[in-house]
Amino acid sequence: MVSLHVNGERHxxxxxxxxxxSYLRFDLGLTGTKYGCGEGLCGACTVLVDGRxxxxxxxxxxxxxxxxxxxxxxxxxxxxLHPVQQAxxxxxxxxxxxxxxGFIMSAVALLSRVQKPDSxxxxxxxxxxxxxxxxxxxIERAVLKAGGGER
Amino acid sequence: xxxxxxxxLTIRGAAGLGLPLPATGYARTAYGNVVxxxxxxxxxxxxxxxxxxxxAGKVEYGQGIRWGLAIAAAEELGLEPGDVEVVLGDxxxxxxxxxxxxxxxTRHTGVQVRKAAxxxxxxxxxxAAARLDLPTDQLACAGGSIISTADTSRSVTFAALLxxxxxxxxxxxxxxxxxxxxxxxxxxxxxxxxxVERVTGRAIYTQDVLxxxxxxxxxxxPPAYGARLRSFDGSVAERMPGVVSVIQDERLVAVLAESDxxxxxxxxxxxxxxxxxxGAISQWELPARLQAEARDPxxxxxxxxxxxxxxxxxxxxxxxxxxxxxxxxPMEPRAAVAEWEGDRLTVWAGTQRPFGVRGxxxxxxxxxxxxxxxxxxxxxxxxxxxxxxxxxIEAARLARIAGRPVRVAYSRVEELTWxxxxxxxxxxxxSGFDGDGRITAWDYHAVHTTTDRPNxxxxxxxxxxxxxxxxxxxxxxxxxxRPGSYRSLGCAVxxxxxxxxxxxxxxxxxxDPVEFRMRNLPxxxxxxxxxxxxTAFGWGTAAAPSQRGVGVAxxxxxxxxxxxxVAIDIQGKEIGVKRVSSSLDCGLVYNPEGVRNQMxxxxxxxxxxxxxxxxxxxxxxxxxxSFARYRVPRINxxxxxxxxxxxxxxxxxxxxxxxxxxxxxxxxANAVFDLTGKRIRELPLQRGL
Numbered sequence: 001m002v003s004l005h006v007n008g009e010r011h012x013x014x015x016x017x018x019x020x021x022s023y024l025r026f027d028l029g030l031t032g033t034k035y036g037c038g039e040g041l042c043g044a045c046t047v048l049v050d051g052r053x054x055x056x057x058x059x060x061x062x063x064x065x066x067x068x069x070x071x072x073x074x075x076x077x078x079x080x081l082h083p084v085q086q087a088x089x090x091x092x093x094x095x096x097x098x099x100x101x102g103f104i105m106s107a108v109a110l111l112s113r114v115q116k117p118d119s120x121x122x123x124x125x126x127x128x129x130x131x132x133x134x135x136x137x138x139i140e141r142a143v144l145k146a147g148g149g150e151r
Numbered sequence: 152x153x154x155x156x157x158x159x160l161t162i163r164g165a166a167g168l169g170l171p172l173p174a175t176g177y178a179r180t181a182y183g184n185v186v187x188x189x190x191x192x193x194x195x196x197x198x199x200x201x202x203x204x205x206x207a208g209k210v211e212y213g214q215g216i217r218w219g220l221a222i223a224a225a226e227e228l229g230l231e232p233g234d235v236e237v238v239l240g241d242x243x244x245x246x247x248x249x250x251x252x253x254x255x256x257t258r259h260t261g262v263q264v265r266k267a268a269x270x271x272x273x274x275x276x277x278x279a280a281a282r283l284d285l286p287t288d289q290l291a292c293a294g295g296s297i298i299s300t301a302d303t304s305r306s307v308t309f310a311a312l313l314x315x316x317x318x319x320x321x322x323x324x325x326x327x328x329x330x331x332x333x334x335x336x337x338x339x340x341x342x343x344x345x346x347v348e349r350v351t352g353r354a355i356y357t358q359d360v361l362x363x364x365x366x367x368x369x370x371x372x373p374p375a376y377g378a379r380l381r382s383f384d385g386s387v388a389e390r391m392p393g394v395v396s397v398i399q400d401e402r403l404v405a406v407l408a409e410s411d412x413x414x415x416x417x418x419x420x421x422x423x424x425x426x427x428x429x430g431a432i433s434q435w436e437l438p439a440r441l442q443a444e445a446r447d448p449x450x451x452x453x454x455x456x457x458x459x460x461x462x463x464x465x466x467x468x469x470x471x472x473x474x475x476x477x478x479x480x481p482m483e484p485r486a487a488v489a490e491w492e493g494d495r496l497t498v499w500a501g502t503q504r505p506f507g508v509r510g511x512x513x514x515x516x517x518x519x520x521x522x523x524x525x526x527x528x529x530x531x532x533x534x535x536x537x538x539x540x541x542x543x544i545e546a547a548r549l550a551r552i553a554g555r556p557v558r559v560a561y562s563r564v565e566e567l568t569w570x571x572x573x574x575x576x577x578x579x580x581x582s583g584f585d586g587d588g589r590i591t592a593w594d595y596h597a598v599h600t601t602t603d604r605p606n607x608x609x610x611x612x613x614x615x616x617x618x619x620x621x622x623x624x625x626x627x628x629x630x631x632x633r634p635g636s637y638r639s640l641g642c643a644v645x646x647x648x649x650x651x652x653x654x655x656x657x658x659x660x661x662x663d664p665v666e667f668r669m670r671n672l673p674x675x676x677x678x679x680x681x682x683x684x685x686t687a688f689g690w691g692t693a694a695a696p697s698q699r700g701v702g703v704a705x706x707x708x709x710x711x712x713x714x715x716x717v718a719i720d721i722q723g724k725e726i727g728v729k730r731v732s733s734s735l736d737c738g739l740v741y742n743p744e745g746v747r748n749q750m751x752x753x754x755x756x757x758x759x760x761x762x763x764x765x766x767x768x769x770x771x772x773x774x775x776x777s778f779a780r781y782r783v784p785r786i787n788x789x790x791x792x793x794x795x796x797x798x799x800x801x802x803x804x805x806x807x808x809x810x811x812x813x814x815x816x817x818x819x820a821n822a823v824f825d826l827t828g829k830r831i832r833e834l835p836l837q838r839g840l
Contacts, residue, residue, distance in 0.1 A: 022411050031359035032352015034531070036482055037563040041778040044482060072352035085350040092342055092744055095752055096213030097349030098356060098482040098531030123787040130778070132482050132532050133213045134755025136789040138748065 002065040006030070007074025016062030021045045023061050024071060032072035032101045036130065043129030046102040047071050053109035072101035075108065084108050087146035088139070095133030103129045107143045116149035159198045159313045160274055162267045164322035166192040166208065166246035191321060192246035194267035195224065197275070201295050201310035203228060203235050205264055208248020209256045210240035210503055211345070212481075212530035212537065213752075214808045215745040216256045220264050221344045222742050226329055226336040227268035228275075229292030232344050240505050240527030250504035252535055252636060253709060257741055257804045265328045274320050278312040331739060331800035340744045356529045357486040357501035362556040365488065366395055368549050369414035371404040372565060375427045375771030376632070380404065383423035391417040395555075400548050407553055411560075431771035432631040437600075438473050441577040445598040445626035449605065452613040452623035460592035460620030464583025467592075468655055471579045472648035473833040476572040476600070476632050476766040477759070478781055483531020484566035489546035490556040495522045498547055501530040502540035512547055534756070535636030536570055567776040571635020572766055574600040574607055577628070578648035583620075588662050588670050590618040597648070599641050600634050601627035607634060611642030611708055611813065614649065616671040632768060638756060639809040642708045643816065650704035650817030651832065654695065654824065663692040664703050664821065665716075672705070676802075680714040680734040681705050683795045688716035688732035695825040702822025706813030709806030711737040711798075715754070715814040717790070719822045724840050726762055728788070728819060734795040735810060738802035746807040750794045753811025759784045761816035763835045 003012045006028060014023060024030045024047070033056055036044030040055040047056045048070040075082040081089065084107045094100045103126060110117055110125040117125070122143045131139065166189055196204045205224050209216050217239060221232040228235075238244050248260075276287040279297035283290070283305055291300050297312065299305040331338070348354040371383065383404055385397030393413025398405050406421070408414035432440055461467060487500040496516065502508050505525040513520040530537060542559040550557035561569070576599040583592030593616070599608025609625045657667035665685050672678050685703065693699070700721075705714045718730040731754050740746055763782050767774040775781045816834060823840075824830045831839035 019412055025359070026361065026411060029361065030352070031355065031361070034356075034482070035358060035484070035560075037778045039563070039777060039779055042482065042563075072350075076351060081347070081350065088350045089342060089346040092346060092748060094343065094346060094349045095215065095748060096211075096482065096530060096532040097345075097354055098529075100349050101352045104350060123789075127785050127787045130482065130783060130785065132480055132534075132756065132783065134752035134758075134784065135748070136755055136784075136786040137751050137792055140786060140789065 002062055004061055004065055005068045007069070007071060014061045016060060016065065018061045019057070020059040020061055020064060021056035024056060030071050030073050034098055034101060036099070043102040043106060044099050046105040046129065048105055048109055051109065051112050053106045072104060075104065082108065084111065084143065084146045087142040091138045091142045091145070093135055093138035093142040095135050099129060099131045103131065103139055107146065110143070111147050117147050118149055119144065157196060157198070158317050159196055160271055160316065161193055161319045162195040162270045162322060163191040163319060164194050164263060164267055165189050166248065194246060194263060194322070195271055197271055197309055197313060199310060199313050199316070201308055201313070203230060205235060205237045206245045207237065207239055207260050207264065208245045208506060209251045209260055210505065210527040210530055212251070212503065212533040214256070214749065215343065215742065216251070218344050218745055219257055219261060219742045222336055222341060223261050223264045224268040226334060227265055227272050230295065232336065232341045234295065242505050242509050242525045247506055250507055250538060252503055252538055253806070258806070261741060261804060266322050266326045269326045269328045270320050270322045273326070274318060275309060275312055279307050282307050282312065337741050338743065341742070354529045356483050356531050357488065357499050358483055358531070358560055360488045360499040360528060360558070362488055362490055365556040365558050366407040366409065366553055367411045367414045368546065368557050368559045369406045369418040370545060370559065371418065371421055371423060372569065374425055376431065377428040377771060378425040381424040381426050383421055385421045388417035388420040391420065396553070397421065398549060398552055400552060403545060403548060405549055407549060407557065427771060432629060433769040434475065434767050437575055437631065438577050441575070441598040441600070441628040444629050446628070447605065448624045448626040449609060450622065450624050451609050452621055455620035457592055457594045457620045457622040461581060461583045461594060464591050465585045466659060467581065467583050468652070468659060469579070469581045470652060470655060470832055471577065472651060474576050474644045474647055475834060476575045477764045478567050478572060478766050479534055479536035479570060479637055480567060480781065480783055481532030481534060481536065484561040484563055485537060485540060485542050485570065486558065486560035487542040487546040488556060488558045489543070489550040491550055494518050496547055497524045497526070498543050499526050499528060500540055500543040501537060502527055502543060503533055503538045504540070508540055508543045511544060515544060516547070516551070534638045535640070538636055539571060541569070563778060564776045567781060568773045572632045573637035574630070574634035574641060574644070576600065576608060576641065576644045578645065580648060580652045582652060582656060584656050584660065586660055588660055588667055590616050590656065590671055591620065593618045593621045595623040595649070596626070597645060598626045598628040599644070600630035602630050602634060604634070607636070608641040610640045611645045615674060615677060615707060616653065617673050632766060638753065638812050639708050643757065643813045646704065646706050646813045647816045647820070647834065650706070650814060651820050654821040655830065658695045658824070661694045663694055665690055666692060668703070668705060676712045676736050677705060677707070679797055680712045680736050683734035683797045684714035684716045684732050687734065687793055687795050688730070690716055695821065696828040697825055700822050700826035702818045702820065702825055704814035704818035704821060706810060708810045708813050711735060711805040711807065711810040713810040713814055715818045717818045717822050719819060719826060721823070721826060721840065724837055726819065726823065726837055726840070728758060728790040731790050731792045731815070733792065733811060734797050735807065736798035737805045737807045737810070738798045739800040739804045740796055740798060741804065743796055746796060747794045749808045750811040751792050753809065754792055754815050755784050755789065757812040757815035758788065760834060761819045761836055763837050765835050
């Protein structure tokens with residue numbers, strides 16, 4: 001049994017072998033992080049661990065127990081949307097929306113390590129996230145805007 | 152109906168809007184309950200606190216119907232779309248509806264919502280007229296109030312008008328909706344009304360529905376299509392920690408456990424034996440089998456004498472095109488949660504047909520429909536493929552036996568393997584034409600993989616080009632994978648063959664492909680979209696192959712006209728689509744941002760089927776049932792896309808979600824020919840490079 005920091009709260013008594021995605025969704029009820037493929041290929045389950053984007057479906061609770069986990073639910077502060085969330089809203093960068101939490105987490109991780117990324121950097125960082133509705137042109141635009149870089 | 156007969160203002164009207172009722176036997180099996188409830192239903196309420204709610208039997212699976220209906224109601228009531236709450240897909244709250252498919256939501260439901268909101272406006276104006284002692288023609292709706300147009304300081308809020316009221320109005324046949332010239336909300340750009348829920352993770356999809364005491368199910372699936380269970384042993388699985396039981400209900404075998412992982416682990420310990428059918432058709436055999444085993448030909452278009460016209464043609468061309476099966480692959484694998492209280496069943500299911508699923512449940516369990524409550528939460532993509540929705544009945548059967556709520560959630564492998572596929576087709580075209588660029592004969596024969604729904608392949612098979620001697624025949628062929636709905640159904644498949652062949656004719660006579668189409672398309676709406684796309688693209692006239700890598704195609708689906716011009720490059724075995732200039736005429740546009748979003752999405756989705764997607768199968772097994780083996784478009788393949796909306800209010804609203812996928816594959820195939828001189832007649836194109 002380990003303890004885990006999620007969105008600033010400490011959770012005790014988690015099974016270290018428990019799949020991180022299942023733990024977040026079913027044990028903590030944080031269902032904003034999605035299951036898409038279970039193979040780390042679609043990015044729907046992306047969360048941040050100490051600011052780095054990881055695929056929750058491939059992680060165990062024990063593998064991230066030393067770090068601070070941020071899920072989509074932990075991104076807005078006091079009800080104010082994170083600039084990346086706001087940019088997705090402003091550009092209606094979503095259709096069904098199922099992949100969007102994963103895209104936002106990947107984008108937040110990108111912007112924390114690259115200031116004003118250009119189009120090529122955004123595409124490279126988000127190429128492991130999948131959107132079947134094909135909202136890519138809007139997602140790219142939203143992330144560029146949130147980063148304050150090229151339009 | 153929990154929201155009718157409530158205090159405030161209730162607007163009622165006929166339900167059952169949407170597709171015309173399916174008359175054929177296939178529809179009854181495919182769509183389940185087609186016993187419609189046309190009875191008056193609540194379409195809109197204004198609560199005593201002034202909040203406006205719209206109720207519709209459609210579901211939201213990405214197409215933005217909540218957004219569009221909010222815009223429609225806001226227009227009539229002087230509100231902003233974000234002020235309107237839209238309730239969808241809950242069989243105990245919304246009017247009966249046959250289902251969300253075929254791009255029918257705006258053209259039918261949207262009109263009814265406008266009428267309902269106009270009826271509410273009239274009722275509110277009459278209340279305000281009495282309160283303010285002014286005639287209704289000197290009053291207007293604005294910002295949740297009725298105001299005097301002469302003196303805007305004189306106003307009364309919806310809430311004040313409805314305090315203590317219980318008013319019910321029926322939508323009159325002759326209710327006036329606002330004219331397009333007066334629109335201040337419709338036709339303008341608005342943010343998506345449900346965006347904040349989607350970016351914060353608060354939007355709840357079926358995969359996210361968690362109920363108290365809920366059990367996690369993992370179902371034993373056959374190793375191959377058509378395999379029948381001979382025997383199984385679940386005794387080891389049943390002793391695993393966290394496992395409640397291993398259940399068998401006829402051919403349905405499942406582990407029920409307290410957690411998803413416990414169910415998955417135990418499932419892998421079930422041993423089973425199956426009888427597999429012989430003679431499963433492989434992907435390699437399918438084209439020849441479609442050719443050899445075509446059956447049930449249906450003539451969808453016939454004029455003149457095509458045999459004679461072909462014999463007398465100055466030039467002739469014959470070519471065969473092949474489109475393989477492709478997977479739908481929505482981001483949310485299908486799921487359902489079922490919960491029984493005595494004989495009353497509640498099911499959360501991300502289906503396009505909540506009322507149809509309600510009917511299927513009632514029939515299966517022999518209970519009254521009134522005892523079945525189906526709730527379609529947010530749906531993580533469907534593209535037509537979530538009409539048939541098996542996990543709902545699976546969850547309900549297991550929950551009935553377990554006596555606890557049960558969640559059935561498909562894995563990615565299950566989603567890809569056990570849903571339906573866009574049908575494969577083999578299409579042969581024989582054409583005749585003269586040297587001046589006139590088509591003189593058109594003989595078209597398509598064989599689409601078909602089980603119970605022949606209309607899938609017939610859609611979009613008719614030739615829109617001027618030609619006096621035409622025969623278009625669509626046959627059914629063997630279907631090793633289960634064909635089903637997919638964005639535009641067979642329409643995009645038929646267009647790939649036809650729009651490729653049209654380019655082949657243009658090239659044969661040395662004419663620019665845009666010019667050739669303009670000469671031969673009599674329909675002005677077709678020519679208008681083609682001209683708009685070509686102009687936006689900056690199309691320069693040249694016969695193909697011009698080595699520029701540009702291509703064009705047009706299309707018609709669900710009443711809407713589309714055209715796309717593309718620019719490509721090729722590096723090794725990768726086709727890069729750099730630009731797409733598209734145009735759409737879908738008549739009156741409610742929500743231009745929504746339509747552009749749908750066009751972009753349809754183009755992106757279509758890139759996959761054009762370039763690299765194909766379901767692979769052999770021996771009754773799907774060989775690429777995972778994202779490791781099934782490639783779909785990614786953000787780094789995104790072209791620059793522009794969308795020109797050229798429709799006008801002169802035509803009623805028609806579909807916007809599907810037409811964009813129709814021209815993209817042939818436009819790219821034509822661009823490959825333009826660049827390389829090589830004509831690829833089989834999808835996906837990258838395999839043919």
